[in-house]
Amino acid sequence: MFAAVSLGVCDRLAAGPAAAHEIRNRDEDPDAFERFLNACVSLGLLNKEGDAYANSPAADAYLRRDSPRTLTGYINYSNDVLWQIWAHLEDGVREGTNRWKQTFGLDGPLFSAYYSTEERKHEFLLGMHGYGMISSPGVAAAFDLSRFKRLVDLGGATGHLPMAILERYPAMETAVFDLPAVIEVAGRFTRGSRVELFAGDFFRDPLPPADLYSLGRILHDWGDDKVRRLLGRICEALPAGGGLLIAERLLDDDLLGPVSTQMQSLNMLLATEGRERSFAQYAELLGEAGFGEVEGKRTGLPLDAVLALKK
Numbered sequence: 082m083f084a085a086v087s088l089g090v091c092d093r094l095a096a097g098p099a100a101a102h103e104i105r106n107r108d109e110d111p112d113a114f115e116r117f118l119n120a121c122v123s124l125g126l127l128n129k130e131g132d133a134y135a136n137s138p139a140a141d142a143y144l145r146r147d148s149p150r151t152l153t154g155y156i157n158y159s160n161d162v163l164w165q166i167w168a169h170l171e172d173g174v175r176e177g178t179n180r181w182k183q184t185f186g187l188d189g190p191l192f193s194a195y196y197s198t199e200e201r202k203h204e205f206l207l208g209m210h211g212y213g214m215i216s217s218p219g220v221a222a223a224f225d226l227s228r229f230k231r232l233v234d235l236g237g238a239t240g241h242l243p244m245a246i247l248e249r250y251p252a253m254e255t256a257v258f259d260l261p262a263v264i265e266v267a268g269r270f271t272r273g274s275r276v277e278l279f280a281g282d283f284f285r286d287p288l289p290p291a292d293l294y295s296l297g298r299i300l301h302d303w304g305d306d307k308v309r310r311l312l313g314r315i316c317e318a319l320p321a322g323g324g325l326l327i328a329e330r331l332l333d334d335d336l337l338g339p340v341s342t343q344m345q346s347l348n349m350l351l352a353t354e355g356r357e358r359s360f361a362q363y364a365e366l367l368g369e370a371g372f373g374e375v376e377g378k379r380t381g382l383p384l385d386a387v388l389a390l391k392k
């Protein structure tokens with residue numbers, strides 16, 4: 082699937098069914114290309130009738146670069162970055178740290194690696210966006226947020242979570258706060274929406290005022306010490322009764338499943354400073370930071386939701 086996306090196979094079939102020779106690039110071997118397309122059929126990515134190959138409905142929705150629901154950013158990022166990093170899983174297990182230096186020679190702060198080239202940054206953000214578009218409507222629907230007036234999504238990247246929240250709560254004011262490298266390009270995704278953009282560092286800079294903050298796939302990037310620091314800063318910035326909405330995968334209480342969350346937790350070991358956590362682990366960190374009531378909801382989507390209220 083990674084190679085099919087990287088070779089643009091589903092883009093070549095966007096106009097409709099075609100025979101292998103009609104969509105083969107000149108630098109591709111005819112026999113190898115046909116074998117590759119046949120393998121894509123058996124994987125369920127393509128269908129074949131007579132000589133003609135066509136995108137399966139799922140491939141047409143998710144594996145075509147121009148589709149509004151495209152996941153090609155996440156898949157290219159998985160192919161170019163994660164796949165290489167996972168080749169060093171054994172060393173990650175031995176040393177307990179991510180593999181950026183070993184794989185790519187990159188040694189700076191975490192997100193400097195993701196944003197080291199414009200192309201890598203674009204694929205990463207496009208990837209976050211495609212994946213987020215699947216989960217954010219469910220996260221926005223997980224709790225009644227009607228009492229809140231202003232949401233700031235910290236590390237909000239392309240703004241898919243505020244946009245999903247605006248769909249349900251059109252009167253809310255919303256903003257994304259992210260690193261300058263992201264805010265430079267986030268407008269491409271938020272254009273035409275009512276999502277404001279602020280550049281800054283959530284570990285150091287003042288947080289834009291809000292009565293509801295959100296953190297989507299942020300806490301799983303960091304170890305417990307940095308999570309405590311960030312949650313403490315958020316709690317301090319909130320008025321009493323203010324909220325924090327968290328979108329993360331939740332591990333089971335016994336930490337033994339679900340398997341997709343286990344794999345993502347290893348992915349976090351290899352690519353970040355963080356890990357996936359259970360609801361009880363989040364509740365403990367939130368309690369230490371000064372939050373009172375904490376509620377968790379499984380959404381059935383790739384990300385679950387937690388809402389914490391400041392005492």
Ligand SMILES: C[S@@+](CC[C@H](N)C(=O)[O-])C[C@H]1O[C@@H](n2cnc3c(N)ncnc32)[C@H](O)[C@@H]1O
Pocket residue numbers: 192209210213235236237238239258259260263281282283284296297298299302
């Ligand atoms: C895993 S991505 C999640 C993006 C987005 N919340 C989503 O769910 O699609 C982590 C985000 O945190 C941002 N980030 C990392 N460190 C940050 C910092 N110190 N201050 C602000 N944003 C930061 C990154 O730029 C990136 O957009």
